[in-house]
Amino acid sequence: MLNPLKNVLQEHQLKATSQRLTLLxxxxxxxxxxxxxxxxxxxPNISLATVYNTLEKFVEKKLVVIIDGISDGKRHYDAADHPxxxxxxxxxxEIIDxxxxxPAPLIKAAQAATGLKITEYKIDLYGVDPDSKPE
Ligand SMILES: [Zn+2]
Known part of the structure; x- marks a missing residue:
């Protein structure tokens, strides 16, 4: 049987190891x-170092994106399979999807302003619950 995740890895020039398949x-x-x-x-069967290294590989191949700037100071990851x-x-x-x-008008505007062809983008907005008490 065809394994679609195996194909995804191979399309991104990554060897389909079992750990990569599990993480993807x-x-x-x-x-x-x-x-x-x-x-x-x-x-837990995949070491923390392997999780890190594999995620960074996925980021490099644009299978996964990094969300940072969260005040927990940690790097969060997200699959890049849906805009x-x-x-x-x-x-x-909390990170809410x-x-x-x-984003097409923003991408068009960015291209018009810079002459660059926009190949990827990431939009993160920050907010608070309006009913929450100020600190
Ligand atoms: Zn997300």
Whole structure:
């Protein structure tokens, strides 16, 4: 039987090792924006170092994106298989997916302003619950 994840890895010039397959499947089935530590907790058979190295490889191949700037100081990861943007609650550090925005006009504007061909983008917005008490 054809393994679609195996194909994805091969299309990105990555050897389909069982650990890479496990990690790619994990990233594509979890929308929790995990840190490497969180993934390692769920997949204790894969060492933390391997989780880190594999994620960085995936980032390099644009299979995974990094979400940073979260005040927990940790690097969070997200599968890059569906276009969406992030809204980060700065009080709770919750990273929320949202897809109700078409970035095409922004991409067009960026190209017009710079002459560059935009090849990737990342949109993170930060906010607080309006009902929460000020600190
Ligand atoms: Zn996301």
């Amino acid at each position: 499947e994990y990233m594509m089935t979890h929308d929790t924006h995990p840190t490497a530590e969180m993934i390692h907790q769920d997949l 969406h943007y992030h809204v980060i609650n700065t009080r709770t550090n 949202a897809a109700n925005y078409d």
